[in-house]
Amino acid sequence: MDDSTDQLDRAFGALADSTRRDLVARLAVSDATVGELAEPYDVSLQAISKHVKVLEEAGLVTRSRDAQRRPVHLNAGALDSMTTWIERYRREAEERYRRLDALLSRMAEGDDERPTDQEDTP
Amino acid sequence: MDDSTDQLDRAFGALADSTRRDLVARLAVSDATVGELAEPYDVSLQAISKHVKVLEEAGLVTRSRDAQRRPVHLNAGALDSMTTWIERYRREAEERYRRLDALLSRMAEGDDERPTDQEDTP
């Protein structure tokens, strides 16, 4: 199994949790320590620490080795690789839809000119 | 808990699996039945059926009720809502980074003009 595949697994998995998405949203505004991040939620600090670890292993977040205070920093590059993946297939799908739509339009304005074994026809 | 939150949970969770990402990639090219989708993998048909169900519940995929054949169709709109979410925070993070970078540049070219309690300074 590919390495970038594994990274995508982790990245999408990391964002599949609303608490972690919330952390990402807050980290987009400013870096923060685990303690600061944990404060708004009513779960234990350890739980948030685990969440941050998941984000870190997904490459979405880095921690400046700064002694006992280790501020968490959002890594925009990892988000970028996710959108790159998604957009690739979204565009492909929309392009295909556009072509199919055009085909149907052509068929509608003249039934005689049947499409000769076109791609999108089942 | 919000409804769109739940939808994002499912959507990201759905793409957190390489088999399901592969299915999405193939569906971007053309619609397909579960049987066709299952053929390349050496897992059971039922396993792929489950994967498709996950994609469907995430809104990433729809199925035209076409009798016993129910072709699976990629829903580009759901992908769009994912990129919208990601891009929002990626842009925010990059903007913040850009501002910090500019601040550091300003500081570097003249130590006298110290920034007066700026936002990004720790």
Added chain:
DNA sequence: ACCGTTGTCAACCAACCGGTTGAATACGCG
């Protein structure tokens, strides 16, 4: 040198996930 602050590690638990097999359902066709 000690204390408080900050964060992680470890063990445990319930719930969920991806896979399996076997049975059931839903049609189209002869």
Added chain:
DNA sequence: CGCGTATTCAACCGGTTGGTTGACAACGGT
């Protein structure tokens, strides 16, 4: 009607996940 094809449902299994609590490690300040 009854068979074959296509797909889903149900029960089960082992591994992972999100949460808990308790102990411990790493520093900074006084």
